[in-house]
Amino acid sequence: MxxxxxxxxTVVEAExxxxxxxxxxxxxxxxxxxxxxxxxxxxxxxxVLDLDGETIMASQPDIGYxxxxxxxxxxxxxxxxxxTLTDRIDYLAPLSNNLCYCLAVEKLLAIEIPxxxxxxxxxxxxxxxxxxxxxWLGTHAIDIGAMSVFLYCFREREDILRIFEMYSxxxxxxxxxxxxxxxxxxxxxxxxxxxxxxxxxxSRVDEYExxxxxxxxxxxxxQGVGRISIEDMLDLGVTxxxxxxxxxxxxxxxxxxYSSYEKFDFEIPTRTENDVYARYLVRIEEMRQSxxxxxxxxxxxxxxxxxxxxxxxxxxEREKMKTxxxxxxxxxxxxxxxxxxxxxxxxxxIESPRGEVGYYVVSDxxxxxxxxxxxxPSFGNLQAIPCMIxxxxxxxxxxxxxxxxxxxxxADR
Amino acid sequence: MIPDDIKALPTVAALFNTAPExxxxxxxxxxxxxxxxxxxxxxxxxxxxxxxxxxVRLSTVTAVDWYPQEPRFEVVYHLHSPxxxxxxxxxxxxxxxxxxxxxxxxxxxxxxxYERETFDLFGIRFRNHPDLRRIMLPEDWEGYPLRKDxxxxxxxx
Numbered sequence: 001m002x003x004x005x006x007x008x009x010t011v012v013e014a015e016x017x018x019x020x021x022x023x024x025x026x027x028x029x030x031x032x033x034x035x036x037x038x039x040x041x042x043x044x045x046x047x048v049l050d051l052d053g054e055t056i057m058a059s060q061p062d063i064g065y066x067x068x069x070x071x072x073x074x075x076x077x078x079x080x081x082x083x084t085l086t087d088r089i090d091y092l093a094p095l096s097n098n099l100c101y102c103l104a105v106e107k108l109l110a111i112e113i114p115x116x117x118x119x120x121x122x123x124x125x126x127x128x129x130x131x132x133x134x135x136w137l138g139t140h141a142i143d144i145g146a147m148s149v150f151l152y153c154f155r156e157r158e159d160i161l162r163i164f165e166m167y168s169x170x171x172x173x174x175x176x177x178x179x180x181x182x183x184x185x186x187x188x189x190x191x192x193x194x195x196x197x198x199x200x201x202x203s204r205v206d207e208y209e210x211x212x213x214x215x216x217x218x219x220x221x222x223q224g225v226g227r228i229s230i231e232d233m234l235d236l237g238v239t240x241x242x243x244x245x246x247x248x249x250x251x252x253x254x255x256x257x258y259s260s261y262e263k264f265d266f267e268i269p270t271r272t273e274n275d276v277y278a279r280y281l282v283r284i285e286e287m288r289q290s291x292x293x294x295x296x297x298x299x300x301x302x303x304x305x306x307x308x309x310x311x312x313x314x315x316x317e318r319e320k321m322k323t324x325x326x327x328x329x330x331x332x333x334x335x336x337x338x339x340x341x342x343x344x345x346x347x348x349x350i351e352s353p354r355g356e357v358g359y360y361v362v363s364d365x366x367x368x369x370x371x372x373x374x375x376x377p378s379f380g381n382l383q384a385i386p387c388m389i390x391x392x393x394x395x396x397x398x399x400x401x402x403x404x405x406x407x408x409x410x411a412d413r
Numbered sequence: 414m415i416p417d418d419i420k421a422l423p424t425v426a427a428l429f430n431t432a433p434e435x436x437x438x439x440x441x442x443x444x445x446x447x448x449x450x451x452x453x454x455x456x457x458x459x460x461x462x463x464x465x466x467x468x469v470r471l472s473t474v475t476a477v478d479w480y481p482q483e484p485r486f487e488v489v490y491h492l493h494s495p496x497x498x499x500x501x502x503x504x505x506x507x508x509x510x511x512x513x514x515x516x517x518x519x520x521x522x523x524x525x526x527y528e529r530e531t532f533d534l535f536g537i538r539f540r541n542h543p544d545l546r547r548i549m550l551p552e553d554w555e556g557y558p559l560r561k562d563x564x565x566x567x568x569x570x
Binding site: 073235237255256328370382383 | 471502522532548
């Protein structure tokens with residue numbers, strides 16, 4: 001401290017500044033935890049990133065936060081009760097999971113589903129695909145920065161959920177497909193509701209495309225981003241639109257048709273650019289094709305029953321149950337102990353909005369499944385993340401993983 | 414033993430020519446072909462099916478617990494060939510005490526998580542797996558929930 005010119009005031013002398021630390025000119029390695037609560041992982045996915053500056057050197061997805069032991073729970077429910085579990089696996093495509101499980105058990109039971117039920121299943125499963133793709137598009141656009149698309153997508157999604165509610169009384173966890181057909185008779189006036197929706201839907205897809213397809217920011221964020229070779233994808237278990245955006249024309253609705261998909265006229269959209277933008281275009285075109293299928297189902301819906309002629313599996317009609325002895329006995333037996341399924345095993349796959357859903361059902365001849373394994377498409381797709389984002393920039397991670405369209409409930413089960 | 418009509422199928426016939434002792438059983442039920450493979454041969458059989466028979470995709474790996482039967486576990490592989498539009502199921506039986514089998518991650522990298530899941534929920538160890546850790550449950554979890562002697566509800570004693 002020294003004296004100053006002003007009396008009574010002392011000047012504090014500054015101490016000599018410490019030697020500034022030497023700045024490391026090389027980019028520094030850093031571990032970054034993305035998630036499990038990151039808003040753009042749409043669920044609870046933790047991604048451990050090994051960064052060199054802004055470049056990703058390696059990454060490690062960590063899943064299991066939503067594991068609820070669904071496969072174990074299958075073993076204590078009877079076959080029909082277990083339908084409700086399948087809804088909760090992939091909460092954006094509940095009806096696709098319903099369908100796959102029902103087809104597997106019906107294959108074990110060897111029962112024939114009437115055409116009307118099959119067509120209704122196709123129609124509603126395609127609405128589910130629209131529903132899922134709309135949620136994907138809206139949230140993916142938000143992740144990349146286009147906020148308004150979300151509102152447009154959820155407007156149409158609301159219509160779809162209302163249709164589900166009309167059919168089943170539930171908006172999301174519908175459990176509308178049951179072993180042996182449908183849970184209820186299709187509601188009166190369903191044609192009008194579906195028609196008014198499907199008449200306007202293609203023009204709504206045009207609206208989304210107007211917002212995004214030629215949008216320079218959207219193109220800048222998505223083109224050339226998130227590339228992964230088709231060989232890597234097949235090796236790692238990736239399925240669905242990801243593969244089709246890389247040029248592989250493989251869709252189980254065509255290659256292994258189920259539930260009378262072979263009677264419908266539609267195309268499998270493919271692209272060859274194999275980037276986030278191509279995946280967007282593929283899903284947009286899939287929405288248009290789904291709309292075509294729904295329209296065909298609406299126009300050509302066969303007449304007839306909505307449940308199979310299998311009294312040991314399907315509950316009798318209320319009227320018959322009250323008046324006929326056999327119907328009452330069947331009703332009592334199905335409600336109290338369920339139905340027995342012949343011993344054996346099947347692996348049924350369908351094309352869900354995300355890719356290959358597979359149900360491996362093992363029966364030991366009792367009324368409860370001995371073992372059910374669910375092959376969720378998200379589980380296989382997530383495995384490809386390290387391969388896809390290695391060497392890219394951290395800013396592209398969100399766009400890349402968003403383009404996979406995974407649902408963590410589907411991966412963790 | 415293996416019925417003759419299954420032996421006549423092209424995939425099975427080719428497999429028989431290369432590794433006759435590896436195939437110990439086969440069934441064709443409901444249009445689905447399932448082959449039982451000797452557990453020690455699984456990695457070799459998978460490599461052959463991928464390289465020579467176009468089964469480029471491994472759909473899933475899982476297991477079934479046949480407690481209290483012995484051999485207790487059945488490891489199940491679902492293979493798929495998009496080019497031939499064909500699916501194939503392979504099964505290996507493993508004894509209940511210290512179940513171990515070779516990993517197929519060297520054949521399909523995608524087997525990694527499926528084998529981890531099977532290890533996590535059934536306690537089956539996969540030899541030569543690059544990263545055999547629990548995947549669904551916490552690292553310090555005790556027991557293997559999908560085994561039949563693991564209770565569904567209540568506290569474990």
